[in-house]
Amino acid sequence: DTAVSQTPKYLVTQMGNDKSIKCEQNLGHDTMYWYKQDSKKFLKIMFSYNNKELIINETVPNRFSPKSPDKAHLNLHINSLELGDSAVYFCASSQEPLIYTEAFFGQGTRLTVV
Amino acid sequence: AQKVTQAQTEISVVEKEDVTLDCVYETRDTTYYLFWYKQPPSGELVFLIRRNSFDEQNEISGRYSWNFQKSTSSFNFTITASQVVDSAVYFCALRAAGNKLTFGGGTRVLVKP
Numbered sequence: 001d002t003a004v005s006q007t008p009k010y011l012v013t014q015m016g017n018d019k020s021i022k023c024e025q026n027l028g029h030d031t032m033y034w035y036k037q038d039s040k041k042f043l044k045i046m047f048s049y050n051n052k053e054l055i056i057n058e059t060v061p062n063r064f065s066p067k068s069p070d071k072a073h074l075n076l077h078i079n080s081l082e083l084g085d086s087a088v089y090f091c092a093s094s095q096e097p098l099i100y101t102e103a104f105f106g107q108g109t110r111l112t113v114v
Numbered sequence: 115a116q117k118v119t120q121a122q123t124e125i126s127v128v129e130k131e132d133v134t135l136d137c138v139y140e141t142r143d144t145t146y147y148l149f150w151y152k153q154p155p156s157g158e159l160v161f162l163i164r165r166n167s168f169d170e171q172n173e174i175s176g177r178y179s180w181n182f183q184k185s186t187s188s189f190n191f192t193i194t195a196s197q198v199v200d201s202a203v204y205f206c207a208l209r210a211a212g213n214k215l216t217f218g219g220g221t222r223v224l225v226k227p
Contacts, residue, residue, distance in 0.1 A: 033215070041153075041203055043217040056214055090159065094215075100147045100166060103215050105159035 003027050006091045006106035013081055014114055021076045021109045023091030031055075031096040032074035033103065034066060037088040049074055050096055081113045116141045118208050120218035127196055128226050134192045135221045137206030143167075146210035148182065148189040153220070154202040162204075165189065196225045 004025045013019050025032060033056075034046040048056035049068040063079045078085060091106040117140040127133050139148065150162040163175065165182045172181050177197075181190045193200050206218040 041220045041222075043205065043220075045214055045216070048214065088157065092159075092215075100164065102149055102161040102164055104161070105151075107158045110157075 003104050004091055004093055004106040006089075006109050008109060009107060010110050010112075012112045012114065015081055015083060017081050018077070018079045019081060019111070020078070021089055021091075021111075023074050023076070023106055025072055025091075025093040025104070027093055027095075027104060029093040029095045029104075030071055031094050032068065032071070033092040033094075034074065034076050035090040035092060035105075037090060037108070039087070043090070047074075047076075078111075081111075083113050086111055086113045116208050116210055116214065116216040118206050118216055118218035120204075120206055120221050122221045123219070124222040124224065126224045126226065129198060130195050132192060132194050133196050133200070133223055133225075134190055135204050135206070135223070137189045137191065137218055139187050139189065139206070139208045139218075141208060141210045143210035146208060149207040149209070149215070150180070150189075150191045151205045151207060151217075152202045153205065154199075159205070163191070193223070196223075198225050198227055201225045 006023045031050045033048045037043045046060050047066040051071050052068045065077045068074045088108045088110050090108050092103040094103040095101045119138045146167045149164045152160045177194045179192045203220045203222045205220045209215045
């Protein structure tokens with residue numbers, strides 16, 4: 001019954017490694033997002049996809065690459081992880097282009113780079 | 115550009131007190147929506163309420179109420195008779211054209227028994 005699910009929930013990895021976070025939504029929404037929440041709880045959008053097409057790409061290092069195989073999935077791949085990448089990453093979805101609809105969030109993936 | 119400011123970083127109250135969270139926003143769009151989300155200690159983000167830019171009528175939903183004033187670009191949120199379970203970080207958010215949901219910095223609410 002989970003609307004937006006992310007895996008894994010926790011990820012601890014060493015600097016320089018490559019890792020992926022997966023996200024799936026079963027709400028039938030057209031748009032999915034990745035948000036980053038830093039240690040001060042600040043939430044910032046990274047990417048947004050609408051029907052598998054990239055529509056928002058904020059200033060994010062090229063080491064971050066989103067991939068949307070279909071509109072129900074949006075994965076985030078991170079190359080050459082750095083200490084500063086440690087954060088909680090949230091996947092979300094909403095029904096666009098209806099701006100009144102709220103975004104539904106996954107439970108978050110806490111990434112720790114050591 | 116959109117911007118949401120939550121000036122209060124942390125509020126501490128005793129149970130049963132009312133808590134009001136301030137939110138001020140900036141946008142050039144005439145059509146937009148405002149939201150409040152709650153993030154409890156468990157970490158998930160939970161949608162609470164929304165209000166559109168054309169409806170300044172204030173509402174109450176259970177122990178939650180909100181005060182939207184377009185003239186001052188404010189969208190304040192009140193929890194009445196707070197409970198320990200209300201302890202969380204509360205985020206105000208804005209969505210306008212371009213579909214991007216922009217969050218404020220959050221206000222941590224601590225309700226003590």
